[in-house]
Amino acid sequence: MGVRSVLVVVALLGAIHSAPAAEQAITLASTTSVEATGLLANILPQFTAKTGIAVNVVAQGTGKALDTARRGDADVVLVHDPAAEREFMDEGYGTTRRQLAWNDFIIVGPSSDPARVGGGHDVVVALKAIALARSPFVSRGDKSGTNAAERRLWRDAGWTPEALNPEKWYRDIGGGMGQALNAASAMNAYTLSDRGTWLSFNNKGPLVVAIEGDAKLLNRYDVIELNPKKHGPARLAEAKVFADWLVSPEGQQAIGAYQVNGEKLFNASAASPK
């Protein structure tokens, strides 16, 4: 019985190990917003069919994704926090950083609109009104690109993180975009969302778009190739093929063509970065 169970284990381990391993596979550390919107699931098969390179997506917030790459656990990065990306480049972890798409952030909130900000186009004015009305506001609190953008906007509105954290109406949930939207929907709160996740999100409840169209709400996605000096075992050649494809006419076409419920989620922008 002992020998047989060992054999079973070995066989199962073998099955698990061999099943998913494509000949070439790279690990992409990316943000929850490109994964949860379904964009990657939509465009990656096209890339894999053309090149034979499989792309394993680990979806994390931008902060964690960059950290995963710093540890050497990713081969390429797709993120959306310009400040954190610059730091990453300055530290020497990345070699090439190219923009591939943009969309925008929006403030969503309950249709009852307790802070009376609905329909506005000035995000700073709106945040000040939300703070003045002490209306619940959900923060990602996870060092993601959206979280960083939100903190930056609050700063523009005169609120530092130190001032915000003790406020009861400011609710730091420490989670992904979908969790933040679920939380905002459940507690009639405002929150900052990327438009892609919002459009593909299926539990909106009372939430509607309150603020959109401010230039400060630009949300740009970059692909970063890693420095071979810092990433020995990473599969950087295949990663480069992938990064090149994303900004190629074919990749850009695939990104721009992706729609959810008839709405375009990302504007391809490799040719004319915003």
Place this chain on the structure above:
Amino acid sequence: MDDFLQIVGLSIGVSLVATAIATAIGLPLGATLAISDFRGRRAIVVLINAFFGLPPVVVGLVLYLALSRSGPLGFLGLLFTPAAMVVAQVVLAIPIITALVHRAGERAWARYGDELVSDGASKVQAIPHILAIIRADLLTATLAGFGRTISEVGAVILVGGNIRGLTRTMTTTIALQTSQGDLSLALALGTVLVGISISISATVFALAGRASSAGSEEI
């Protein structure tokens, strides 16, 4: 649908392998702790019972740091693979299986130990006898280990990375669908997860019932 079957298959496969390995380690360890007496035994028993409630997310984090390319075991290249999930689940299941086997084994040893030793068996030779006596408890222990592994999300999402088609299990899919606001889909998959757990338990108990009635004269 392909996705769905692949996810269910991976969940069951990873948990079965992890449970098998954890059982292979936990059974002898639990039995040894039950019948032997050495310095530090009590400390080990206390520790194992404490690890019963090991927070999966802590196990996940420690393994994540260890298996990372910049960690001590990075050369294995295991992070974000099913093998890493197996390792995490083995770590989580061993204390449960060991503790349950130890408890049952201790009772059996108190009752039959003298008899076995006076029959001329050494303690090592007595282990298989004790395991045979408590085989119903072994089943419970193994199933408890399996239950822990198949239902776990905190550790596997950290070390597996929830990669579509590679390390996405039922529990991490439920977490993902919830985050996409697809609550009904998440709930449906949750129902499947519960259904699978129940069927596996029921099957094992049915088989065990047959086995124990066949071999009951041994006791």
